[in-house]
Amino acid sequence: MNHTTQNIIVNFVWNIADDVLRDVYVRGKYRDVILPMTVIRRLDALLEHTKEAVLKMKETLDSAGIANQDAALCQASGEAFFNSSPFTLKDLKNRAKRQQLKADFEAYLDGFSPNVQEILDKFKFRNQIPTLVEAEILGALIEKYLNPDINLSPKPVLDADGNEKIPGLDNHSMGTVFEELIRRFNEENNxxxxxxxxxxxxxxxxxxxxxxxxxxxxxxxxxxxxxxxxxxxxxxxxxxxxxxxxxxxxxxxxxxxxxxxxxxxxxxxxxxxxxxxxxxxxxxxxxxxxxxxxxxxxxxxxxxxxxxxxxxxxxxxxxxxxxxxxxxxxxxxxxxxxxxxxxxxxxxxxxxxxxxxxxxxxxxxxxxxxxxxxxxxxxxxxxxxxxxxxxxxxxxxxxxxxxxxxxxxxxxxxxxxxxxxxxxxxxxxxxxxxxxxxxxxxxxxxxxxxxxxxxxxxxxxxxxxxxxxxxxxxxxxxxxxxxxxxxxxxxxxGYYKVIVERPLRLKSQFTKKRVEQLRDKKKLHDIAKEIFTIVGEEVFTDYNLFMDKIDSAMNDQDIKATAGQKKTIARTMSEIDESAEAVIKKSHKKGKIEANPLYGLYETTINGKKAVVEYEPDTNLRDSEQVPLLEDGGIPAFIEREVLPYTPDAWVDKSKTQIGYEISFTKHFYKPIPMRTLDEIKADIFAIEQETEGLLEAIVGEAD
CATH class of the missing domain: 3.40.50.150 (Vaccinia Virus protein VP39)
Incomplete structure (x- = not known):
């Protein structure tokens, strides 16, 4: 079928909405009726010539008490679907009483095979029937689809002499017609x-x-x-x-x-x-x-x-x-x-x-x-x-x-x-x-x-x-x-997402005000008061020495506290100070673990012995960096070039390094707009000055 004939059919079906549904449906709802009715009419046309065979098969199967009839009825219809009701759309065309038409039309729909039933259910087409009946347009709708000038059947319409009057609509052409209707409705409801x-x-x-x-x-x-x-x-x-x-x-x-x-x-x-x-x-x-x-x-x-x-x-x-x-x-x-x-x-x-x-x-x-x-x-x-x-x-x-x-x-x-x-x-x-x-x-x-x-x-x-x-x-x-x-x-x-840490630096001192901050925790408050009487208000810029002082005081006075309680007291007595010494989180004997400042392992001396220490990170200073997978020299080279010159005490938490991927079109296709030259800017300023020359004087003069 040629494109012109297909367009004639599409336009005809498209115009049914305006001819029949206007004033009953808003335009956006026309598709709720037209699409399922187009499907119904095409299926009806395909099944017309085998209707008697299907009804005869249905009667035979019912007489034999066979429950699962779908395959046999599809075979009788010659299609992947069937309609076992006694009606075709042509039978319903001349129903005068609207209630009889409603009952017969619903019986006709009920006769379709399960695969068609599912389509009608998803269209919610049965919900439209009361509206169509009450507005008395169901009969007109059916009649429009049966117009002899439009052929939705695969068989050609012949004239009185047996010559082809209207060509048949093969399956592919019908699919094209239906898709064009879908496209139009979608574009209408854009x-x-x-x-x-x-x-x-x-x-x-x-x-x-x-x-x-x-x-x-x-x-x-x-x-x-x-x-x-x-x-x-x-x-x-x-x-x-x-x-x-x-x-x-x-x-x-x-x-x-x-x-x-x-x-x-x-x-x-x-x-x-x-x-x-x-x-x-x-x-x-x-x-x-x-x-x-x-x-x-x-x-x-x-x-x-x-x-x-x-x-x-x-x-x-x-x-x-x-x-x-x-x-x-x-x-x-x-x-x-x-x-x-x-x-x-x-x-x-x-x-x-x-x-x-x-x-x-x-x-x-x-x-x-x-x-x-x-x-x-x-x-x-x-x-x-x-x-x-x-x-x-x-x-x-x-x-x-x-x-x-x-x-x-x-x-x-x-x-x-x-x-x-x-x-x-x-x-x-x-x-x-x-x-x-x-x-x-x-x-x-x-x-x-x-x-x-x-x-x-x-x-x-x-x-x-x-x-x-x-x-x-x-x-x-x-x-x-x-x-x-x-x-x-x-x-x-790809890139490595690396977490960059910096050491926690604390200045510590027992004061009455800080001890009182623990008043709501009675046991901690009592322990802190005891330690305070021994340590006094000495200021420590090395938190590690401060902890040693607390340990010594507790041992001397036989003060009992868990590690967690001791840490809570010490932190309450401390504040962040960038000039203070870094807080040691863990120390290792030299040789047991090799120093590697990139990953936070520093060599130092503790009590006269060489050791490798890990510092406690300051979460407020924690940062992240994206290191390209193709970075020359990898993570170490990137950190040495981009981080350490600005924060020499930084290190990478190796356990938190992750691989990520992202794609940036802007990065690869961005074309910067060149800046205007100074001469161009000056020329614009001079032009504006000339346009406004005398304007202020005119305004002030009018005010006078």
Missing amino acids: EEAGEHFTPRDVVKLMADLIFLPIADQIESGTYLVYDGACGTGGMLTVAEDRLQNLASETGKEVSIHLYGQEIQPETYAIAKADLLLKGEGAEADNIKYGSTLSADAFISNQFDFMLSNPPYGKSWKTDLERMGGKSDIKDPRFIIEYGDDPEYKMLTRSSDGQLMFLVNKLMKMKTSSKLGSRIAQVHNGSSLFTGDAGQGESNIRRWIIENDWLEAIIALPENIFYNTGISTYIWVLTNQKSKERKGKVQLIDATNWYQSLRKNMGKKNCELNESHIQNICKLISQPEKTEQSKIFTNEAF
């Missing part, structure tokens, strides 16, 4: 469209990104395509068409199976209905309802190609609670053994779970096939840098990059999506990188590759044309360094 609908230009780019780089390696066979946040299913169907076309161009025969999961009821119903309308009943069964994060419907599956636009900036707290909460979650997708960590956590903050969808896909990659798996997923900027070293987001990036799965990230133009103007990116990943890509990541700045729309669609004011898509895909298929394309080693995005 405020919410972005949650469920990705612009077609972006979808086409994503499909090309996962297929074109390996197009010459596609062999005849079966391929599985998956979308864990499939929305209305547009990505899956575009990917299917693209893969089929590429295979045909090289003479390959491929069988493509689509899999998806969606949590929004209506969009799930649309995705499933779309596949049914295309005659892909088995594929429709592969579209599952529910949350991908907390109720993964494809736990043990592996897929060849995966693509998604998951929700970003959206809380997944409900999923987290269903999974046991952050402390008890055991999902092997997100808690794994990696590196030296037996419980490496890839759990993002509960306010944004977009990276969790990517982890889910990576866990479903094929490891035994020649092509492995290829993935394209949309993200906003937070996936590039949110999360400190050791936190969920950074752990995910580290896991991805260290496994060498990240092939490229493409920065898209702003305002290319319907409901957000923020920066968006497409991540491209694979577990079978080409030889020239191994150990490398490509960043592509495509923010300036777009054409403006004649009319904004929500916040979408631009789109990618065919040339833009080709330019991006060419850079992916033939990676090279340009102003828009930068290539880095994997390690370029």
Whole structure:
């Protein structure tokens, strides 16, 4: 069927809303009726010629007392669905009494097979029937869909002489019609469209990104395509068409199976209905309802190609609670053994779970096939840098990059999506990188590759044309360094997060005021008073000597106290003083542990003997530094150059060093705006002076 004929059908169905539903529904709710009715009419047309066979089979099965009738009825209908009610839509067309029409229409809906029932339930279409009946427009609605000038049947309409008057609508064309209706409704409701609908230009780019780089390696066979946040299913169907076309161009025969999961009821119903309308009943069964994060419907599956636009900036707290909460979650997708960590956590903050969808896909990659798996997923900027070293987001990036799965990230133009103007990116990943890509990541700045729309669609004011898509895909298929394309080693995005400590320095003195601070703790107060009478108000700039003095006083007077009580008293009598000596936390015999000032092990003399000491850190002075993995000389060189010249007593707490990863497009693509010259600034000032010359005099003169 040609494009013009398809548009005629789309426009006709689109206009039914204005003709029948106006004044009963607001425009934003037209889709609640039109989409399910379009599905019903197409299914009705497909089932018309086998209606008698289905009814006869139904009668036979009922007489035999067979309960499980679905398979037999589908066989009788010749489709992956059936309707066992005594009605077709044509039978309901002339019902005069509205209550009879209501009863018969509901019986007609009840006759559909379970897979269609699920679609109607998720559409909540039965909720619309009372409104349609009360407004007396149900009959008119049915009549519109049965208009003889429009053919939603796969069989052509013939004239009186038996010649084709209106061509039949094959499954593919019907799917195209339905998708166009979905697109129009989504663009009409552009405020919410972005949650469920990705612009077609972006979808086409994503499909090309996962297929074109390996197009010459596609062999005849079966391929599985998956979308864990499939929305209305547009990505899956575009990917299917693209893969089929590429295979045909090289003479390959491929069988493509689509899999998806969606949590929004209506969009799930649309995705499933779309596949049914295309005659892909088995594929429709592969579209599952529910949350991908907390109720993964494809736990043990592996897929060849995966693509998604998951929700970003959206809380997944409900999923987290269903999974046991952050402390008890055991999902092997997100808690794994990696590196030296037996419980490496890839759990993002509960306010944004977009990276969790990517982890889910990576866990479903094929490891035994020649092509492995290829993935394209949309993200906003937070996936590039949110999360400190050791936190969920950074752990995910580290896991991805260290496994060498990240092939490229493409920065898209702003305002290319319907409901957000923020920066968006497409991540491209694979577990079978080409030889020239191994150990490398490509960043592509495509923010300036777009054409403006004649009319904004929500916040979408631009789109990618065919040339833009080709330019991006060419850079992916033939990676090279340009102003828009930068290539880095994997390690370029990694860093060590090191904790830099400085010693605690305390000046100590017993005073009446400080002793009184312990009044609420009677035992400590009594002990402190006793020690005070012995030590007096001597000032100590060495806390270590102060502690020796306390120990001596307690031993002399046989004062009993635990180590904790003694420390509490001593700290109460002390205050931070940068000129005081460092507080020793622990000391070791010389030789037992070697001195290493970088990591806080200092050589000193205690009671005339050489020792290695560790100082107690001052938490108020604690700081952190990011040391690039590619730092020449590593952490020691960085600390010596960037820290010790300013704080010579600093050291690194080796036990707290963590590895993190982040990706900064701004760092690599930022183009500074040159400063204006002094001559340009002076010229502007002189011009302003000339413009305002005499202005003050005129104002003052008028006041006089």
